[in-house]
Amino acid sequence: MTVLIAVLAFSTPREIAFSRLLPAAPALAAAMWPVLPTVALGAFCLVLMIVLSFFHTDLGTPFTSAAIIAVTLAAAYGSHVRLQREETLFQVRLVADAAQKVLLRPLPHRIEGVEIESLYLAAQEQARIGGDFYEAIGTPHGVRLLIGDVRGKGLSAVGAASAVISCFREAAYDEPDLQGIVHRLETTVTRHSAAFPAQDRPEHFATALLAEIPHDGSRLRLLNCGHPPPLIAHYGKVRVLEPTAPSPPLNLAALIGDRYRVDIVSFAPGDQLLLYTDGVSETRDHAGRFFPLPDWMRRQSPEHPRELLDRLHRDLLRHGGGRLDDDIAALALRRSTTQDRGVVGAAG
Numbered sequence: 596m597t598v599l600i601a602v603l604a605f606s607t608p609r610e611i612a613f614s615r616l617l618p619a620a621p622a623l624a625a626a627m628w629p630v631l632p633t634v635a636l637g638a639f640c641l642v643l644m645i646v647l648s649f650f651h652t653d654l655g656t657p658f659t660s661a662a663i664i665a666v667t668l669a670a671a672y673g674s675h676v677r678l679q680r681e682e683t684l685f686q687v688r689l690v691a692d693a694a695q696k697v698l699l700r701p702l703p704h705r706i707e708g709v710e711i712e713s714l715y716l717a718a719q720e721q722a723r724i725g726g727d728f729y730e731a732i733g734t735p736h737g738v739r740l741l742i743g744d745v746r747g748k749g750l751s752a753v754g755a756a757s758a759v760i761s762c763f764r765e766a767a768y769d770e771p772d773l774q775g776i777v778h779r780l781e782t783t784v785t786r787h788s789a790a791f792p793a794q795d796r797p798e799h800f801a802t803a804l805l806a807e808i809p810h811d812g813s814r815l816r817l818l819n820c821g822h823p824p825p826l827i828a829h830y831g832k833v834r835v836l837e838p839t840a841p842s843p844p845l846n847l848a849a850l851i852g853d854r855y856r857v858d859i860v861s862f863a864p865g866d867q868l869l870l871y872t873d874g875v876s877e878t879r880d881h882a883g884r885f886f887p888l889p890d891w892m893r894r895q896s897p898e899h900p901r902e903l904l905d906r907l908h909r910d911l912l913r914h915g916g917g918r919l920d921d922d923i924a925a926l927a928l929r930r931s932t933t934q935d936r937g938v939v940g941a942a943g
Contacts, residue, residue, distance in 0.1 A: 596623065597636065597640060597643070600613055600614070600617055600619075600620070601643055601647075604647055614644060614647050614659060615659055617640040617643065617644055617659065618662045618665075618666040618667075620636055620637075620640055621634075621636050621663070621666055621671075622666050622669075624636050624670060625669075625671070625673040625674040625677070626673075628674060629674060629678065630675050630678070633667070633670050633671050633674045634667060634671050636667075637663060637664070637667025637668075637670065638667070640663050641663045641664065641667075644656060644659055644660050644663060645660070695715075698728070698753065698756065698757050698760060699713075699715055699728065699730075702729075702730075702731050703733075705931075706731060706732075706738045707733055707737070707738055707808075707810065707812070708812055708930065709738050709808055709812070709929070709930055709931065710899070710900050710928065710929045710930075711731050711740075711900065711926065711927070712899075712900035712901045712903075712926070713731075713904070713924075713926055713927075714904040714908055714923065714924065714925040714926075714927075715727065715729075715922075715923070715924050716874075716908070716919055716923040716924075725752060725753065725756075725922035726744060726746070726752025726755070726756055726922055727742075727743070727744050727745075727756070727872045727922040727923065727924035728742070728743055728744075728745070728756040728757075728924065729741060729742040729743075729870070729924050729926050730760055730764065730767075731926065732763075732764065732767045732768070734768050735768070736767075736771065736807065736809070737808050737809040737810050738807070739767040739773075739776075739805070739806070739807050739808075740805070740806040740807075740808075740870065740928075741759075741760070741763045741767075741803060741804070741805055741806075742803070742804050742822070742871070742924060742926055743756075743759060743801050743804065743820075743822060743872070744801060744802050744803075744872040744874075744922070744924075745759070745801040746801060752922075754787065754791060755784065755787050755788075755791075756801075758783050758784065758787040759780055759783060759801060759845070761783075762779055762783040763776065763780060765779075766779040772857075773805045773807055773816060773818040773855075773857050774818070774855050774857065776805060777803070777805060777818055777820060777845075777855050778853070778855075780803060780845055781845050781846065781853070784800070784801055784845040785846050800844045800845055800846040800847050801844060801846065802821040802822040802823075802844045802873075803820045803822055804818070804820070804822040804823075805820075806818075806825075808862060808930075812862060812864075812930055813861065813862065813863070814859055814861055815827075815859070815860050815861070815868070816857050816858070816859055817838070817857065817858045817860065818842060818855055818856070818857050818858075819842055820842045820843060820844050820845060820855070821841070821842070821843065821844035822872075823871060823873050823875075824836050824837045824838065825868055825869060825870045825871070826868070826869045826889060826892050827867065827868050827869075828866065828868075828895075828897070829861075829863060829866050830865075831893075831897075833889055833892045833893045835889055836858070836860060838858055839856060839858055840856040841856075842854065842855045842856055843855075862930055863930065864930050865897065865929070866929070867897065867900070867903070867927065867928065867929045868926075868927070868928040868929075869892060869903070869926070869927055869928075870925065870926040870927075870928075871888070871923075871925040871926075872921075872922065872923060872924045872925070873921070874919065874920075874921035874922050874924070875888060875907070875925055876888045877921065878911050878915045878920070878923075879915065879920070880914050880915065880916065881916055886910075886911060886914050886915075891907075891910065899929070900928060900929050903927045904925060904927050907925060911923065
């Protein structure tokens with residue numbers, strides 16, 4: 596920009612006075628450069644203005660030079676403030692990343708012959724964590740999984756999500772069945788709501804889906820507490836696993852009863868299971884249409900869970916126009932076939 600202004604100032608009649616645009620160069624540099632380069636550019640513009648005054652004596656050099664000096668000093672200060680804020684934002688992101696690794700720690704890629712991959716996207720701008728949560732643990736009772744959604748989104752829901760996950764990590768090892776786990780989760784959310792009351796406390800709840808794959812891996816136990824139903828793909832056929840009887844969301848058992856129903860479905864080698872939060876199924880396009888998740892799942896060929904979630908991420912952003920209105924979490928599972936286990940054993 597400085598070079599362009601200089602060329603125009605030398606090659607056009609002095610009545611146009613392009614040289615008066617020189618203060619704009621250090622002003623724009625402050626948005627991208629550190630302090631010293633910004634000051635150096637201002638000094639260069641000042642020297643350039645002095646050189647121009649030797650060719651055109653009536654350019655108002657004193658006024659333009661004073662403007663260059665004033666703008667450069669202001670730009671240098673602005674650059675300093677910007678760098679301080681960028682450093683603060685960087686530190687905040689480091690803290691957010693550390694908190695996310697504690698709240699949503701990286702899952703193992705395989706537990707007892709089950710391949711597992713995860714996807715998490717926070718809707719709140721600049722946030723790395725939100726109200727959606729998931730966990731997968733290998734326990735003496737088999738592989739146990741949790742996915743859920745605290746009412747609300749973004750940072751305001753992180754506390755409740757953290758309480759639920761911490762409780763699940765303990766209860767998954769101790770409780771012999773899924774009903775015992777969900778009772779402890781219910782108690783945890785109730786206590787958290789009492790400790791951190793809100794004006795809309797009657798709506799302070801969380802949906803959750805608990806799943807258990809026993810050691811033999813031939814079946815899948817599901818307990819759905821008001822959560823979107825998972826999808827299972829079996830030899831190219833996709834089925835929506837709706838609960839046979841509704842179970843209450845967490846912290847609503849006192850209002851609508853605490854009857855919890857566990858459904859059992861087959862889980863054959865090669866089957867794929869997709870667990871997700873409502874941010875996935877309720878992603879809207881520009882016309883307000885929801886993302887057609889079951890139809891999308893039917894079009895996917897059997898593939899590794901990581902590839903499935905990467906494609907889901909890409910297609911969700913495309914459907915939503917590159918913008919997300921809610922937190923998104925998803926778990927993709929595939930029961931390894933005998934061939935897969937043979938390849939893993941040979942590689943080991």
